[in-house]
Amino acid sequence: MGATVPDALALRIRSSFDSQGLMRHLGARIDAIRPGTVVLHLPFRPELTQQMGYFHAGGTSALADSAGGYAAMTLFDPTDDVLTTEFKLNLLNPARGERLEATGRVVKSGRTLSICQLDVHALRDGARHHVATGLQTLMRVRMRGPTP
Amino acid sequence: MGATVPDALALRIRSSFDSQGLMRHLGARIDAIRPGTVVLHLPFRPELTQQMGYFHAGGTSALADSAGGYAAMTLFDPTDDVLTTEFKLNLLNPARGERLEATGRVVKSGRTLSICQLDVHALRDGARHHVATGLQTLMRVRMRGPTP
Amino acid sequence: MGATVPDALALRIRSSFDSQGLMRHLGARIDAIRPGTVVLHLPFRPELTQQMGYFHAGGTSALADSAGGYAAMTLFDPTDDVLTTEFKLNLLNPARGERLEATGRVVKSGRTLSICQLDVHALRDGARHHVATGLQTLMRVRMRGPTP
Amino acid sequence: MGATVPDALALRIRSSFDSQGLMRHLGARIDAIRPGTVVLHLPFRPELTQQMGYFHAGGTSALADSAGGYAAMTLFDPTDDVLTTEFKLNLLNPARGERLEATGRVVKSGRTLSICQLDVHALRDGARHHVATGLQTLMRVRMRGPTP
Numbered sequence: 001m002g003a004t005v006p007d008a009l010a011l012r013i014r015s016s017f018d019s020q021g022l023m024r025h026l027g028a029r030i031d032a033i034r035p036g037t038v039v040l041h042l043p044f045r046p047e048l049t050q051q052m053g054y055f056h057a058g059g060t061s062a063l064a065d066s067a068g069g070y071a072a073m074t075l076f077d078p079t080d081d082v083l084t085t086e087f088k089l090n091l092l093n094p095a096r097g098e099r100l101e102a103t104g105r106v107v108k109s110g111r112t113l114s115i116c117q118l119d120v121h122a123l124r125d126g127a128r129h130h131v132a133t134g135l136q137t138l139m140r141v142r143m144r145g146p147t148p
Numbered sequence: 149m150g151a152t153v154p155d156a157l158a159l160r161i162r163s164s165f166d167s168q169g170l171m172r173h174l175g176a177r178i179d180a181i182r183p184g185t186v187v188l189h190l191p192f193r194p195e196l197t198q199q200m201g202y203f204h205a206g207g208t209s210a211l212a213d214s215a216g217g218y219a220a221m222t223l224f225d226p227t228d229d230v231l232t233t234e235f236k237l238n239l240l241n242p243a244r245g246e247r248l249e250a251t252g253r254v255v256k257s258g259r260t261l262s263i264c265q266l267d268v269h270a271l272r273d274g275a276r277h278h279v280a281t282g283l284q285t286l287m288r289v290r291m292r293g294p295t296p
Numbered sequence: 297m298g299a300t301v302p303d304a305l306a307l308r309i310r311s312s313f314d315s316q317g318l319m320r321h322l323g324a325r326i327d328a329i330r331p332g333t334v335v336l337h338l339p340f341r342p343e344l345t346q347q348m349g350y351f352h353a354g355g356t357s358a359l360a361d362s363a364g365g366y367a368a369m370t371l372f373d374p375t376d377d378v379l380t381t382e383f384k385l386n387l388l389n390p391a392r393g394e395r396l397e398a399t400g401r402v403v404k405s406g407r408t409l410s411i412c413q414l415d416v417h418a419l420r421d422g423a424r425h426h427v428a429t430g431l432q433t434l435m436r437v438r439m440r441g442p443t444p
Numbered sequence: 445m446g447a448t449v450p451d452a453l454a455l456r457i458r459s460s461f462d463s464q465g466l467m468r469h470l471g472a473r474i475d476a477i478r479p480g481t482v483v484l485h486l487p488f489r490p491e492l493t494q495q496m497g498y499f500h501a502g503g504t505s506a507l508a509d510s511a512g513g514y515a516a517m518t519l520f521d522p523t524d525d526v527l528t529t530e531f532k533l534n535l536l537n538p539a540r541g542e543r544l545e546a547t548g549r550v551v552k553s554g555r556t557l558s559i560c561q562l563d564v565h566a567l568r569d570g571a572r573h574h575v576a577t578g579l580q581t582l583m584r585v586r587m588r589g590p591t592p
Contacts (some may be wrong), residue, residue, distance in 0.1 A: 011457055022204035025173070047173035057232045058210020065205050075261035084205045085409060086433055088236035088384055088532045090559050090579055092552045103538070105178035112408060113381060113435070114535050115577070122547045133551055135579060136536055137382055137433060139409070162354050233557060234581055234591055236384045238431055239403045255429055256388045260556060261529060261583070263386050263429070281387055281403055281411070284432060285530055285581060287557070318500035320525035321469070343469035352466035353528045354506020360500050380501045384532035 003035045009078045013038070013070050016081075019135035020066065028063055030070075036106040038070040043099045060120050063102040064089060067135040068116035071104030075114070081141040082114075089118065089134035097104050097124030100131070105134075114138045151183045161186070161218050164229075166265035167212065176211055178218075184254040186218040191247045201244035208268050208280050211250040212237060216284040219252035223262070228288040230262070237266065237282035243271030245277065252284070259270045262286045305320050305374045309334070312377075322362065324359055328365075329349060332402040334366040339395045351391035356416050358426050359398040364412035366431040367400030371410070377437040378410070385414065385430035393420030395406045396427070403431075410434045446480045453522045457514050458484070461527075463508065472507055474514075480550040482514040487543045499539035504564050504576050507546040508533060512560035512580040513549030519554030519558070525585040526558075532577035533562065541573065548580070556580045 004011075010033050015032055017023055022038075024049060031039040042048070042055075044062050050056040069082050078080065101121045108115045118134035149211075153161075158181050165171055165178055172189075174196060179187040190196065192212050198204040217230050224230065249269045256263045266282035301309070306329050313319055313326055319336075322344060327335040338344070338351075338359050365378050373376065393407040397417045404411045414430035449457075454477050463468055467484075470492060475483040486492070486507050487498075494500040494577055513526050516541045552559045562578035571586065 003174045016199040019197075020204060021194045022207055026206075046169045047166075049169035051164040051167045051229070056168060056210060057213050058206065059170055060214070061209045061235075062204060062206020064186075065209070080451070083242075084239050084273035084497065086236065086238040086382065086431075087209075088234065088552075088579060090234040090581065091232050092559060094155075094231075095202070095566070107534075108574070115536060129185075133561070134581065135382075135532060137534065234530065234579075236431060237402075238433065240411060255386075256426070263388060265429070278404075281413070281431065282386060283429065283530075285386065295481075312495040315493075317490045318503055321491035322502075342465045345463075345465035347460040347463045347525070352464060352506060353509050353531075354470075354502065355466055356503020357505045357509070357531075358500060361505070372552060377495070379538075380535050382532065382534040383501075383505075384530065384549045386530040387528050390527075 001023055005033050005035055005074050009074065011108040013073055014076045017070065021063060023066055026059055026062060028071060033074060035074050036071060037103065038074060039101060039103045040069050041099050041101045044097065055100055058090055060095050060100060061089050063100055064118040064120050064134055067102040068118050071106050071116050072114035072138045074107055075109040076140060079143050083139050085139050087134055087136035089132050090103045091132050093129055093131050094128060095122050095131040097122030099123050110132055111139035112140060150203050153181050153183055153222050155168055157222065158295060159219055160226045165218065170210060171214055174210060176292050178266050180224060183222050184219060185251065186222060187224050187249060187251045188215045189249045192245065201242030205239055208243050209237050211237055211248055212266040212268050212291035214282060215250040215252035217286060219254050219264050220235055220286045223257040224288060227291050229291055233285040233287050235282055235284035237280050239280050241277055241279050243270050243279040248272050249257055262280055271281060298302055301370050302327050302346060305370065308374045309369055313366065314370050318358060319362055322358060329370060331370050332367060333399065334370060334405055335340045335397060335399045337395050337397045340349060340393065348421050351396055353387055356391050357385050358431055359396055360414040360430055363398040363428050364400035364414050366433045367409035367412050371402055371405040372436060375439050379435050379437055380435040381435050383430055383432035385428050387428050389425055390428050391418050391427040393418035395419050408436060412428060446520055449477050449518050456522045461514065464504060465524035466509055470503055470506060477518060479518050480515060481547065482518060483512050483545060483547045484511045485543050485545045488541065499544055501535055503532050504539050504544060507524055507544055508562040508564050508576060508578055511546040511581060514563050515550050516582045518557035519550055519553040520584060523587045526585055527583050527585055529581040529583050531548035531578055533576050535576050537575050539575040541568035543567050548586055549559050553567050557582060
C-alpha cells in the first residue's frame with residue numbers, strides 16, 4: 001500500500017511518541033507510520049532483560065502497546081488522543097535477538113473504540129522470529145476546544 | 149496469613165529479580181514475598197511516562213508481569229524457573245501517582261501451568277487507586293541437573 | 297451486603313435474560329441479582345458437553361459472559377443496554393459436575409465502559425470447584441427516546 | 445494451499461466434533477479441515493440469540509473455541525487430545541446474519557502449548573462481516589496407551 005498518513009497527523013504522532021518518557025528510556029524508535037499501521041523497534045540492551053538474559057516481556061509489551069496506540073491514532077483526527085483500555089499478549093517464543101520490532105495494525109476503527117492486532121518479532125542473525133502476538137482495545141479521547 | 153516462603157526460595161526469587169535488567173532500569177523493588185503472592189512497587193519518574201505524563205501502560209504491565217511471575221515461583225521448587233505464556237491487562241484508571249504497586253496472586257498452581265491474578269494500584273496523595281487488573285498464564289520450566 | 301437492585305431494574309434484567317434465546321436453549325437460570333453482581337447457573341446436560349463429556353468451554357463462556365453483562369447492567373439506568381466489547385477466560389480445571397455457577401462482578405463501572413471479573417464454579421458431589429476465571433469489557437448502550 | 449490433513453487425523457477430528465454435545469445442540473458444522481486451519485459454521489436460529497436478537501457472544505465464542513481447538517489438533521498425532529487453556533475474544537461488530545463462520549488458525553504449535561488466532565464472520569445478504577477476532581492457548585493432552 002502506497003497510502004500515506006497526512007503530514008500533520010504523522011507529525012502529531014512523532015511528537016506524542018517523543019513525549020513518552022518510557023519509549024525514550026527503553027530506547028524505542030519509530031520505523032513506519034502508515035494508515036492503520038505503525039512499526040516500532042527496540043535495540044537490545046542489558047537494561048531490557050529478564051532473568052535469562054532475553055528481552056523482558058514487559059519491554060515487549062510496552063513496545064507492542066505503543067505500536068498499537070499509534071496505529072489507532074493514524075485513523076483519528078489530529079486533535080484526538082488515545083488511551084489503552086486493555087490488551088492481551090501471547091508470548092510465542094523467547095525474545096532473543098539484536099532488536100525487537102513491534103507492529104500495530106488496526107482491525108477495527110470505531111467511533112469510540114479501536115481494536116488493534118499486535119505482533120512482535122525478534123531479529124536474530126538476519127532472521128525474523130515471531131515472539132509475540134496480541135490484541136488491544138483502545139479508546140479515542142476527544143480533545144475539544146472551548147465550546148462557544 | 150503469617151505463612152512464609154522458605155528462605156532458599158525467597159533468596160532465589162530476590163536473586164532472579166536482581167538479574168532482571170528491566171526491573172532495575174525501571175527502578176522496581178520487591179515489597180513482599182509470601183506463598184502465592186508477590187508485591188512489587190515502582191516509584192514515579194519522568195522516564196516511565198506516556199504522552200500525558202502518567203505511568204505508561206508498558207511500565208504498568210512490566211511490573212504486573214514480574215509480580216505474577218514471582219508469585220508463581222513462590223509455589224515452585226527452588227530449582228524451577230518460570231516463563232510468561234500470556235497475559236491480559238485491563239487499564240481501569242489513569243496511572244497517576246507517586247508510585248505503582250503491583251500484586252501477583254496465584255489462582256491456580258498446576259504441574260505445568262500457573263494462573264495468576266494481577267492488580268496494580270497507584271498511590272496518590274495518600275490514597276490507593278486501582279489502575280489495572282489482569283490475568284496471566286505462566287509455564288514452569290524445570291531446570292534439571294545431570295541425571296546419574 | 298444486603299444492598300438490593302431497584303425493582304424496575306431487576307425486572308428489566310430478568311426480562312432481558314428471558315429474551316436471550318441462547319440462555320434458554322442452554323438451560324441457564326438466574327440465581328442472584330445484587331448491585332454490581334449477578335450469579336447464573338446451568339445444570340448439566342449431555343447437550344452441553346465437549347468431546348470428553350465435560351461442560352464445553354463454549355457453554356462456560358456463554359454463561360460467564362451473560363453473568364458479567366447483567367452485573368454491569370445492575371449499575372446502569374434501567375433504559376441503558378449493554379454489549380460485550382471483549383472478554384478473556386482462563387479455564388482452570390475440567391468443568392465437570394452437576395451444574396455450573398457463573399458470577400459476574402463489576403470491577404469498574406465507567407460512563408462508557410464497564411469491567412467485570414468473571415468466575416465459574418462447578419458443583420460436584422457437594423463441593424465447589426473453580427473452573428474458570430476471566431475479565432470482560434462491556435459498553436453501555438444508551439437507548440434514547442426521540443428527541444423533541 | 446493444497447495441503448491436506450491425513451485421513452486418519454481428519455476422521456479423528458470429525459468424530460471428536462460429533463461427540464461434542466454442545467456443537468450439535470447449537471447446530472454447528474465443519475466446513476474445512478486443513479493443516480493448521482479449521483473452519484466451522486453455525487446457521488442462525490432464535491435459540492442462539494442475545495437480548496437484541498443477534499447471535500449471543502456465547503455462541504460466537506463456543507464456535508470460535510471449537511474451531512481453534514480442532515485447528516490445533518490438525519498438527520497433533522492422531523492419538524493426542526486438546527484442552528483450551530484460555531482464550532480472549534474481541535467482539536468487533538454485531539453478530540447479525542444468516543450464519544456465523546469461525547476460523548481457527550494455528551499461530552504456533554509447540555510441544556506442550558498451541559496458540560491459535562480465532563476469527564468469526566457473519567454472512568449477511570451475501571457479504572461477510574468480521575464480527576470477532578481472538579487468541580487462544582491450548583494444551584496438548586497425550587493419550588498414552590499402556591506402557592509395556
